[in-house]
Amino acid sequence: MLLDLAIKTIWRRKLRSLLTILGVAVAIQLYLMMNGIMSYYDQDIQRQVSAFAGKVFIQRPMETIDAGEDFPSMNSSIGMETASSILSLDGVDRNTSSSVLFIALASASAPNMPPALLAVGIEPGHEKAFLGGIEIEAGSIDLSGSNSVILGENAAYYYGNPGSEEPLEPGDSVSIQGKDFNVVGVLKTASNLYSGAVIMPLETAQDLFDYPDTVSAVILTATRLEKVGSIKVAVQEKFPELKAFNQGDIAENANNIIAMQRYFFKMINNSVILATVMVITIVVMVTVMEQRKEIGTLRAIGAKRGRIFSMVVGQSVFLSVIGGVLALPISIVTNNVLVKALLSAAETLTVWLITMGACILIGILASLLPAWLAIHVDPLEALKFE
């Protein structure tokens, strides 16, 4: 295997190896950063989508040019009568269905994220339409009082007493857009859609935000899971200018929205890998050229080509793996700073394994050319230059 020779060679050229490893580390760190950002989005989307299991979400669509719909759309407008018709469709569980009004209170904190603060007007008694499956941190989801409000985790912190850094709790009062509210519940940590939610009775929202007779969307829950499909079809037939999303549609839409972003990040990652491969190729190739004599000697005393090949590959993989290992702690720091979300241990391990896999692949790719050169060193040739 001649791995020990490979390592000795790397050690002999300490400065060069160090530089290479540094370059690889920086490149891989970039790669990890891009991955970190994307996985943050993926996770958020997962969580958001899972909240809509068994539900049908109806809004007025935009005409899309593969950009995906805003979800939920702040610009969708559905008349109250239309909403009532939809809610009385066959197969709809009226108790856990509701018309909803969405108003963005504060813009998204990152591109393609829901608004950082989102006012949600929902029919009292039908809160489960939006909050079914979402856990409560404290209090209840009962909006029977006209100035009741349920806050998502971030909203609770935002509206908390200024300077205190304490979030609001059930029982506290809060002033929103000039009106006084009672906090009746606070949600547990959830996807960005919910953590910024400020949920109040529908009529209160319509009044406060100047949306008389209009809602943004209708959320339906089927009485039985199998009915979801037929409800969706019924809506599209009766109201062709509206669009019905089931959970699958929501997921697909979310992916369309961030397609551009993904492309951008993929591009960066591909470039990173390319650059890394080149760096290592150059370094290993040069090392091989320097070692012509040694390789010739090895061949002369009986080393097969396979051994030489694996020695060179070993060098290459070694450099790239060390670079990758070094990159991980750096990237954890940058990811934390950038995304403010430390991945869980399991996720970190997965990322790490994938990265190591990438490094090994890079190492092997980078070694191909130099290894080919090394194999073709003629034992006699190398010995002639004495």
Add this chain to the structure above:
Amino acid sequence: MNVIVETQKVTKTYVMNGIAVEAVRGVDLAVQPGEFVAIVGPSGSGKSSLLHMLGAMDKPTSGEVIFKGRALSKMGDGQRTDLRAKDIGFIFQMFNLLPMLSAFENVEVAMRFAGKGRKDRIARTKELMDRVGLTERARHQPRYLSGGEHQRVAIARALANNPALVLADEPTGNLDSKTGAGILELLRDICDRENQTVIIVTHDFRAASYADRVLVLRDGRIRGEAKIKGAADTHRALNQLLELELQ
């Protein structure tokens, strides 16, 4: 002072892997302008080290090298480098031509370090190529040149800036006897016709016989010296030196 270069009790000690090696153990010599001096000795006698010090490429461990009245120890790196550019021409045993330049360019590049303008450089290089008999081969890169041709280019390069002193390290070391003789004749010719001061270092007595004066170096010290200009003396002088050598 009429002396081009002189050394005063010069020594050189190297430390290799913790072991001290005294290559030169106290050498005094002086070379007059226009002289052709040969320093003879077996390998390990310290002759290369001595030459490196004379050529301002290495510093003595103790003692002084004085070039045209100036002590080298008192010079900074920049000044010594300048010396090597303008006042000293060095011919290496391994020729040491720059492989990616043609013969012509190898000679020309040396003049850049003396600040010569382009026109002058080209003119002088042509002149030198002629002088060493390489005009036809001037555009070839070193790998296409024979050993003797390498050495001629090296000589041309060494002469490029009209140096006060030409130093040659085993000028015939890597050449067959016929080619070697040609080189030595060239050096001799340059010394005679252009009054060029030449110091060569060699282990070969036949090479040394071209010189005006021969110094025998052994174990870092000068053991003997003979003026050999003039045919009659040559044999006897050389025999004496050979005996010294064999002791």
Add this chain to the structure above:
Amino acid sequence: MLWDIALKNLWRRKLRTILAILGVATAVQLYLMISGIFTTYEQDTQHQLSAFAGKIVVERQMEELRGIADFTSSGSSLKAETAEELLALEGIDRSSSSAMIFIPIARSVMPYMPPAVVAVGIEPGHEKAFLGGFGMESGSAALHGPDDVILGQNAAKYYQPEGSNTPIAQGQTIEIQGQTFNVVGVLKQAPQIFGNAVILPLETAQKIFDRSNIVSSVILTAARVEDTQALKTEITTRFPTLTASTQDDMTKNANVMLEAMTKLMSLIKNSIIVVAIVVITIVVFVAVMEQRREIGILRAIGANRWRIFSLVAGESMIISLLGATLALPFAVFFVQWGMRSEFNSIPGIFQVWWQSIAVAAVIGLIASLLPAWKAVHVEPLEAMRYE
């Protein structure tokens, strides 16, 4: 300055030099793309902002959370009566003021961009409130009938019929929410929201999008420019739930957003630069190591340390400059292909290009420092070592 020797050295190790140049080109291309996109976006934003000189945009107030104000997609909603009150204020130029409704028709693929196509409902006769700064490519800037519509150039492209390559032109018709409209005019090339606009009468917009009696915002122009600030103060006092934004306010908002983007971009760009420097350093370093002998010879025959330094620095800078130059066409290609019609200007990239050349030169210089230090300390005696 020994440039010719530097070039010859690079030429001698062709494969390695080419790989290094490619490596640098890849890094620089990425750098250029990011900068190019960002610069183009910045410019477009500036351009859009300039259209709001002397105007005040009144909308519902949002919370102050650190976020990115996204003009017109905020879902701000005002009752028609509120709009009327605003339009009746003293000191405004009524003809250049109007209640507005903004309804996105198609979403933008890029973050922080206004919708790719947006319906803009405006009071007929008051089109100047929105269109004041822009000229018409064809037709008129006046909505006479309830089915009249004026298109920005991007909107015109969006509505071009299937299989056709020409955008919709004045005199043709388009369909929105099932209703047919007459294109009475097409705007000249304009930035962002203006180029993406489908301008129709306010009442028509309210009807087809189910928003009776609601508007999104009100754009006011002061009768005298000096009164703008006073007008703004009056609005915020009388209507505490509303926000009045002047051009300055919008600029501030835009800068907040740009700042956030800039941070991320800088992080990426800096990583790229580090990688490029490392690549070149390694290549040049290795070259120096291989050429110890030749450097020794040069020193022996009289090259001073400066000359050696410039030799190494020269090799380094040649690699980085060539890499940067090579990257430009690729960067242009990728941005245009990737961004499609979102951006109208390649100039964004060219503007960055000369900067990149400077950056490349600096990278080349920095990358040469370590190897050059090594090279400069090669003693003339190195030339003699292998005897």
